[in-house]
Amino acid sequence: MNCEKCQExxxxxxxxxxxxxxxxxxxxxxxxxxxxxxxxxxxxxILTYCQTHRGEYEAPxxxxxxxxxxxxxxxxxxxxxxxxxxxxxxxxxxxxxxxxSFPQLAAFTAAVVLCVSLITVVGLRRWGTxxxxxxxxxxxxxxxxxxxxxxxxxxxxNQRIELNKVRxxxxxxATFDRNLQVIDQAVSQSLNELNRNPHxxxxxxxxxxxxxxxxxxxxxFSDL
Amino acid sequence: xxxxxxxxSPTPMKLSYLILRxxxxxxxxxxxxxxVISCLVPGQCHAQQKMSKRYPAGKNVRISLKNISGTxxxxxxxxxxxxxxxxxxxxxxxxxxKQVDENLVVDVMNDNRGRxxxxxxxxxxxxxxxxxVDLETRRGNIYVSNLRSGSDRAHVSSEGDIELxxxxxxxxxxxxxIGNIFFDGEFAGGGTYEFKSTKGDITIRIPGNSAFxxxxxxxxxxxxxxxxxxxxxxxQDGRKYVGDVGDGRSSVSVTNFSGQITFLxx
Numbered sequence: 001m002n003c004e005k006c007q008e009x010x011x012x013x014x015x016x017x018x019x020x021x022x023x024x025x026x027x028x029x030x031x032x033x034x035x036x037x038x039x040x041x042x043x044x045x046i047l048t049y050c051q052t053h054r055g056e057y058e059a060p061x062x063x064x065x066x067x068x069x070x071x072x073x074x075x076x077x078x079x080x081x082x083x084x085x086x087x088x089x090x091x092x093x094x095x096x097x098x099x100x101s102f103p104q105l106a107a108f109t110a111a112v113v114l115c116v117s118l119i120t121v122v123g124l125r126r127w128g129t130x131x132x133x134x135x136x137x138x139x140x141x142x143x144x145x146x147x148x149x150x151x152x153x154x155x156x157x158n159q160r161i162e163l164n165k166v167r168x169x170x171x172x173x174a175t176f177d178r179n180l181q182v183i184d185q186a187v188s189q190s191l192n193e194l195n196r197n198p199h200x201x202x203x204x205x206x207x208x209x210x211x212x213x214x215x216x217x218x219x220x221f222s223d224l
Numbered sequence: 225x226x227x228x229x230x231x232x233s234p235t236p237m238k239l240s241y242l243i244l245r246x247x248x249x250x251x252x253x254x255x256x257x258x259x260v261i262s263c264l265v266p267g268q269c270h271a272q273q274k275m276s277k278r279y280p281a282g283k284n285v286r287i288s289l290k291n292i293s294g295t296x297x298x299x300x301x302x303x304x305x306x307x308x309x310x311x312x313x314x315x316x317x318x319x320x321x322k323q324v325d326e327n328l329v330v331d332v333m334n335d336n337r338g339r340x341x342x343x344x345x346x347x348x349x350x351x352x353x354x355x356x357v358d359l360e361t362r363r364g365n366i367y368v369s370n371l372r373s374g375s376d377r378a379h380v381s382s383e384g385d386i387e388l389x390x391x392x393x394x395x396x397x398x399x400x401x402i403g404n405i406f407f408d409g410e411f412a413g414g415g416t417y418e419f420k421s422t423k424g425d426i427t428i429r430i431p432g433n434s435a436f437x438x439x440x441x442x443x444x445x446x447x448x449x450x451x452x453x454x455x456x457x458x459x460q461d462g463r464k465y466v467g468d469v470g471d472g473r474s475s476v477s478v479t480n481f482s483g484q485i486t487f488l489x490x
Contacts, residue, residue, distance in 0.1 A: 031437065031439075031466075031475075032439045032466055033439075034416070034418060034475075034477055167340045167341065168341060169341040169343070172293065172341065172362075172363070175363050175382050175383060176382060178382075178383070178402065179381075179382040179383060179401045179402055179422075182401060182402055182422055182423045183401065183422055186422055186481040186482075189443070189481075190443075193443075201460070202441060202443065202460055202463050202464050203443070205441065206441070206443055206481065209420075209479065210422070210481070213401065213422060216381070217381055217382065217401065220362060220381040221362065221381065221382075223333060224292065224333075224362065
């Protein structure tokens with residue numbers, strides 16, 4: 001499990017809404033990753049604080065109006081009616097009690113098996129021998145996208161550094177360049193490893209940490 | 225009238241003897257005088273400034289030091305006071321320590337904003353044994369010794385070694401980009417310890433009965449757990465080790481990209 005997915009699931013973990021297997025996976029990751037564990041602790045403390053201090057806040061002048069405003073903002077951001085319609089259809093479909101005779105059940109099962117087989121055969125013929133390759137390319141491009149996004153932030157700090165660099169001593173400039181080069185090497189090695197093996201968790205961890213280190217180095221030196 | 229002059233001297237001297245030698249002698253006397261004067265004129269001299277201050281302290285002192293460049297040495301002593309000594313390379317540099325309650329804050333970065341390059345400032349701090357320290361520098365070594373505190377943090381943004389000797393703290397963070405990290409101390413139950421270097425060796429020397437949960441990662445595959453290795457450790461092709469030593473009461477994370485990770489038993 002990577003940090004991104006872990007941090008998405010932490011809310012569910014705190015709410016107790018995770019399946020046992022997901023909970024196990026998440027806990028394993030939390031034991032190994034201090035950053036995610038810190039996020040979990042932060043969220044827990046916020047919740048605990050809210051629970052402990054419930055009712056201690058000052059009520060707004062018109063709670064009903066405020067609630068409506070919040071709802072309007074949320075609905076404006078998400079296409080709520082569509083979701084609601086889909087949910088109501090699905091709820092109706094699955095909420096209904098189905099009573100099938102044995103022949104009906106057998107026919108339904110046979111139909112499902114036939115459909116799945118057909119889809120599999122057609123899929124294999126159409127897309128030939130390359131599903132693994134496609135998945136690998138997709139995952140590699142996913143990683144590159146994430147790196148690209150981080151690179152935008154890094155570029156911003158790089159520009160600030162370039163502006164300030166003229167004020168530094170030659171020794172400080174050499175130190176900075178040397179360290180940046182070491183981190184860049186770490187980033188590029190992790191990327192190469194991930195291109196070879198997109199599922200390599202250690203390379204992903206190292207890539208994240210190297211990018212974080214690079215960002216930290218740039219931010220800290222931009223103050224000089 | 226008889227002309228008297230060296231040109232018409234009865235014992236003619238050489239030009240060099242009469243003119244050049246006195247000039248050379250005068251120069252010889254003048255040189256030290258010029259050097260002394262140049263040192264007295266402000267802006268011409270690069271002599272180091274020295275600073276030494278003492279602050280009263282209770283038992284739970286917290287030191288926060290943010291340096292730009294230079295060595296930081298922190299050691300404990302038996303007095304209930306803090307002694308801060310600094311050697312300041314540049315006359316332009318300002319160091320203005322501030323004490324708020326039990327916290328001593330030194331922020332060289334903030335004190336010298338807009339002053340350009342202020343060179344090295346080397347610090348030596350003597351503090352009560354229970355003090356917590358939060359030390360940062362952009363460049364330079366950090367040495368901390370003989371502390372039994374709540375938390376110790378040593379952060380070198382770029383290059384510099386970090387040496388933490390005889391440390392017993394519930395939270396330790398040591399991080400640099402290029403340079404070695406050495407920790408010699410004890411892991412407290414329930415404590416968290418994080419050591420991270422991009423390019424450098426990390427050596428951890430702890431008692432044989434230490435109990436901790438370890439996550440150690442190094443793509444260079446140079447992880448030596450020594451006496452602390454056991455069959456319970458899970459490893460991913462030698463690049464990462466996760467497992468408990470003893471009952472795993474404290475949490476230890478060690479990461480480097482290239483360099484050796486070594487665990488030694490005291």
